[in-house]
Amino acid sequence: MTHPVTQVPALLRPRDSDALRAELRRAAGASTTPVFFGGEVHGQALVLSEFVGTWTSGLRGLVIPPRSGLGGRVVDQKRPVSVADYKRASSITHDYDGPVGGEGITSVLGVPVVVGGVARAVLYAADRGVGPIGGRTVDCLVQSSRRLANEIAIRDEVDRRTRMWSTLQTGQVDAVLTEELRDIHADLRGLTRAAGDPELQRQLRALTDRLARTLSGESGQDETPVALSPRELDVLSHIALGCTNHEVAQRLSVGPESVKSYLRSAMRKLDAHSRHEAVVKARRSGLLA
Template sequence: MTSAADGLLRPSDGDALRSELRTLASVSKLPVVFGGEVRAGTLILSEFVGTRTNSMRGLVVARSSGLGGSAVATGRPHSVSDYRSASTITHHYDGPVLGEGLRAVVAVPVVVKGEARAVIYVANRDSGVIGDRIADEMMQAGRRLAMELAIRDEVDRRLRLTFAREAVSNANTIVTEQLRDLHAELRGISQAVSDATARMRLREMTEKLARLVSGVAAPDEAVSLAPRELDVLAHIALGCTNLEAAQRLSVRPETVKSYLRSAMTKLGAHSRHEAVVRARRLGLLP
């Protein structure tokens, strides 16, 4: 059964099982109530009320073996009126069960989506049939626990989906920021290239990169920024100050300020941030 070990904030399923067993012990008035969680098809007895020994604590019950294993395998309740002489079950666990002095036993599986997730037992130290009232109480306890586990499973499922979406979103954000850094770096390099053809090819590459990241197939022809205006705006988009942009582009801060003002005017923007946002929407920046 799932636990907080998955990295999710899920309470212990063992605590929920223990709570139901205590309630069942109170209403059934039987001397022994116990149970355990099913993990990878194997039942492990872990919770006990009214036992006198530790003979069954930690007992691993294989699927189809014993009373509990049969409940796990079939997904249905199983009972014996006298464990010692019962012919309907295997007797792999006679030592610990009889060591506790148990005779009449009922085992009810807790089934979630067709899978046994736990088993609840009640037992008497005298032989004889355990009545329908107690069996009904057990079924109710099993249904309550199954509902609780199903709710926890659904919460975990939704949390995992949320975490997965956030992981993808974070990864996309990191890649986008890296591409924006690359775009600005290429714009800066293009200014230092003396060969006009090479400089043009670099600028074409940055334009394709901007369209790829922005998702805009083609920039709006109504707005056309000069190469140096785009150079400046690409660095401003990375959060650079005028001085930092100037250092990266090997120009004076006043030159950066002039190109930025011109780009803002063409974009109809009233701030640096607004200019960047509009340029991205137009596919001019990644």
Template structure:
């Protein structure tokens, strides 16, 4: 991905979606070691890890055709080895970091967009033997979901670029409400990220609150103030996200998203998610 200055702000980080999928596989499939990263040109950069014991894999660049991941990247299909140390079907460029982790059996799954690997997912065990069908199925399903997510994000970026080109042709400089709402949702998602420092998160929330006033709306009474998390969820729903998509973007469980929506609806006096978004906008809680 090579975002422009506008969609660099609007587009959520693809690594966040990748991390959420790895967490899902770890939880549902009980896979002891999971890692992955985005592909940049002909090199995979490993950035996301669960269950690793050392830092030797962190930041590793895997070249196309090199190692198991490189071979899977080029082939465009999942590939596995039952005993990494003795595998003769792959190159052994990365033996040191892999073997230091104690990894023996490993599965690499490419995330393909239009036939090109955009990311890689790995699942590994510290014992030899074939990767089970259940684990393989979970990882392939994760790769497919990521592929669809990336396609959707690419299309959003494409449309934003077209709109920018159109507005530039007319000398337009005022942002549309949809753009402001997209920025607002993205700021709140960033502020909710557990890796963001508290001071930075507070600043992001203040910026998001300032955007709310950019779209005029009739002020309506709300029985109780919404919490930051309730507003985070409503901001994603306002962008058309399903509960599962909002959960993925905010690193929450779908059930937790439902709980926040129910509590927000009770405070707003609404019955549906769409009524909640509408009432929150009228109350100038979200743009």
């Protein structure tokens, strides 16, 4: 994705299906239930794409509209739904008896991945014996859905912040936009810590570094390079926004004493005698937005 003035990296978002697949495998490894599968919601329809323990390809690529079958009901109601005997269940439509029967599946549990009040994916656990899905499997799948919802929410916010950065133009940037971009820089650092995907973390670190260099307008080549730890940069990025030590501690979920320690260490490395001077020198070196 190329913008006419500033080259902004393509959206950093990895494929959400990869995270979904990882959660299915994680749940399968922690449970004795033989079959797990799922998919993302595209528009309003659920598309099954990820499978663990299936025998056939009959479910692959299945498109499930809202309220159709068990999965469509899960998407529509945004809550877990289960049936102990799929063929005889009266609580769901039976549009997919063919592919479900082809897998020999009888009991099924579907759990939605809800982000911002919208079902974004559905995770399933299924057994080939009649009877309700076990409590351990239910717990594993619910935990997986929560982790995946949190990861998708983080990725959504990264995309939103990246798009906001695309408004940056070369030349003079007004003070309001500059402060907004610095706020974005601080938030992106927070999202870097929270992201569960190592590659996404690496790309986010590169993005925050690039944003810092862009806003500083300095290459940092005229001064001795300074290496600050991620936590030291986190603290300085929030101090640059005018936060007190107590506010920084709350935002980073650390103790006030830890904030003081990181700040002292950063000041020492930057040869700064005040928090303000530390921020100025970090910006001048291209370490901070």
